[in-house]
Amino acid sequence: MAALSYVFGVERSVLGQPWRWRADLSAGAAIAQAHGLPEAVGLVLAGRGAEVEAVGRLIKPTLRDWLPDPSIFKDMDRAAERLADAVRRQEPIVVFGDYDVDGATSTALLVRLLRAVGGVASFYIPDRMTEGYGPNVAAMTAIAQAGAKVVVTVDCGTQSFEPLAAAKAAGLDVLVVDHHKAGWALPEAFAVVNPNRLDDDAGTEYGHLAAVGVCFLLAVAINRVLRLSGWYAKGRPEPDLMGMLDIVALGTVADVVALTGLNRVFVAQGLKVMARRGNIGLATLCDVSRMDRAPTSGDLGFQLGPRINAGGRVGRSDLGTRLLISEQPGEARQIAEELDRLNAERKALEALTLDQALLVAPEADPVVVASGDGWHAGVIGIVASRLKEKYGRPAVVIGVDGTVGKGSGRSVPGVDLGAAVLAAKDEGLLAAGGGHAMAAGLTIEAGKVADFRAFLCERLGEDVAASMDGRALKLDAALAPGGVTPELGEQLDQAGPYGTGWPNPKVAVGPVNVVKCDIVGQDHVRVILSGKDGARIKAMAFRHGNTELGLALAGAGRRPLYVAGRICIDHWTGAPRAELHLDDAAWADGLG
Secondary structure, eight states, rough: OOGSSSSGGGGHHHHHHOOSSSOOOOHHHHHHOOOOOOHHHHHHHHHHHOOGHHHHHHHHHHHHHHHOGGGGSSTTHHHHHHHHHHHHHOOOOEEEEEHHHHHHHHHHHHHHHEEEEOOOOEEEOOTTTTTTOOOOOHHHHHHHHHTEEEEEEEEEOOOOOOHHHHHHTTTTTEEEEESSSOSSSSOOOEEEEEETTOOOOGGGGGOOOHHHHHHHHHHHHHHHHHTTTTTTTTSSSOOOOOOOOOOOHHHHHHTTTOOHHHHHHHHHHHHHHHHOOOSSSHHHHHHTTOSSSSOHHHHIIIIIIHHHHHHHHHHHHTTTHHHHOHHHHHHHHHHHHHHHHHHHHHHHHHHHHHHHHHHHHHHSSSSSSEEEEOOOOTHHHHHHHHHHHHHSOOEEEEEEETTEEEEEEETTTTHHHHHHHHHHHHHTTTSSSETTTTTTEEEEEEGHHHHHHHHHHHHHHHHHHHHHHHEEEEEEEEOGGOOOHHHHHHHHHHTTTOOBBBBBEEEEEEEEEEEEEEETTTTEEEEEEEEETTOEEEEEEOOTTHHHHHHHTOOOOOOOOOEEEEEEEEEETSSOOEEEEEEEESSSOOOO
C-alpha cells in the first residue's frame, strides 16, 4: 500500500529513521476531489485521520458544530449555579490559578467573565518558589480571612486534599476547575469539574481539553444560568464570550494539549479574535514581541506563551494574569515589557541548566531523569522538553534545594507520564505529584530520586520501547526543490491550526546540494540548498549544530541530499518567501 512505502526510498536517514508517508495517497486524493481542495491539503487532512464526510467540520471548525452542552460534565451545573448565585448576592469570589500559561489564561478568563456580568471577582496566583503548585493551607486561610465566600481553583486543585479540607473548615465553598489526572478519591470541594475524573464517563471525550477550555465551558454554563434567571432582563449586557476565545486559544496551545476536536475550534476561532486586537494586554504583548501581523498557532506556542510563562518562572507569578485582564494601555505596556525582559533572563537560566543536565542525564534509560543541586525550578520544565527532544524519550528534570527536589517532566506520544507520577506518589516515592499524559510535576525527597528513576524506567519501559520501535518521520508530500513556494505554504495553512495531535505538515525535498552552511545563534544550522531544477532554498536546522543532521549538512560537500521538514513563510524581507525548517536529511547517492 502507498502509505507503507518509503518516501524517496529512504529506509534510514542520517538520524537513523525511515521516511514514511503519513497518509494513503489515494485517501488524500479522495478528500481533495470531494471538497475541491488542493491535493496537498487533502493529503494533510487524510494523514490526520479525517474522513471525507467530516472534512467540512475540520477545515472550518465552528463552536456550533463542536461545543457540547456543558451540563454533560459532572458538577458543572452545581458549579455554575453557585457562581451565578455569588454574582447575584455580590459575594466576593477569588479565582485561584496556576502560574503557567494555562493557569494565567484560565484565571483571566473567569475574572473577566465574572466582572463582566457584575460579580465581585479577584484572583490569587501562588509564588512558584515560596508556595509551589496549587492551593496551600496558608493561602486558603488568608483568602477566607479577607472575606471571600467562594474560591475557584483553575488548572489545579484535583490533588489538593489537605488545603481544600482547610478551606472548607474556614467556611469557603471551593469549586475545582481542572484537567489533570484524577484518582478515585477527590478532595473536599463544593464541586469538582474535571473531564479527567474517573467517574465522569460523559466527559471522557473531552479529556484533552486544557484547563482554560474547561473554564470556557463553565463560562457558557454560568451565562446560561444568569440568562434563565432574568439577570440580563434589567438592561445588563450579556458578556461577549466569543471575544474571550483569544485567551482560550493561547492557553490551549501553550499547554501543549492535542489540537483535535473542540480544541481545534478554540484555537481556530481564537486566532481570528486575537487578530482583531481587542484584548489590550495581548495586543501589547504582540507589539513587544515585534509581531506586526496576524498571529499563528506557532506564535502562541513560541512567542507569546513563553513570555506569559516568564513571570511565573523567574519573576512575579501574577504578571501574566494581570496583563491578560488589563484595561489600561500604560499598565499593559509596563507589564508586557517586564515579561519580555524576564523571558530573556529565563533563556539564559535555561541554557545554563541544560548544559549541566546533559552532563548527568542517563541517556540510555527508557526515561531520562536528571537532577542537580540549585537548578532553578522555573526552567526545569523547559529543560525537560529539551532532553525529550534530544533523546526522543520521556524526560524528568529535578532541581534539588537541600533535602527537597522539585521536578517537571515531559513525555512522548503513547507514554502516559502523568499516570506514572500519580502511581509513584501512591507508592510513597513522591511527596506530591500530578499532571497529564504529556506533562507532570512533582515534589520529592532528594534521597528518593534514584528509586523514583528506577520506578519510572520499570513502569514505562515497555511503552517507551513500543513508541520508539514504531518511530518514523511521517511526511505529507515529496517535492522537487522548485515546489517549495509561498503558495504551497499558504495552501497547507488551510488545514490548520497545527500543534500537538494535529502536527504541522512535513515535506521531503530533493535531491539538493548544500551551497552554503554556517552556524548561527545558539547551535542553529543555516544552509542554502540548490536543486537540479535551478531552485534555491533557505533552510534552518534549529539546535542541530552538534547532531548527525548538523554534521551531515556541514560535511556534505558535493554529495546530494534529500531533506525533510516544514515549509515556513518568511515575512521579514517584504515579499513572502518560503523556507524549510529541517527535521532530517538522507543521502541521495545511496551510499549513506
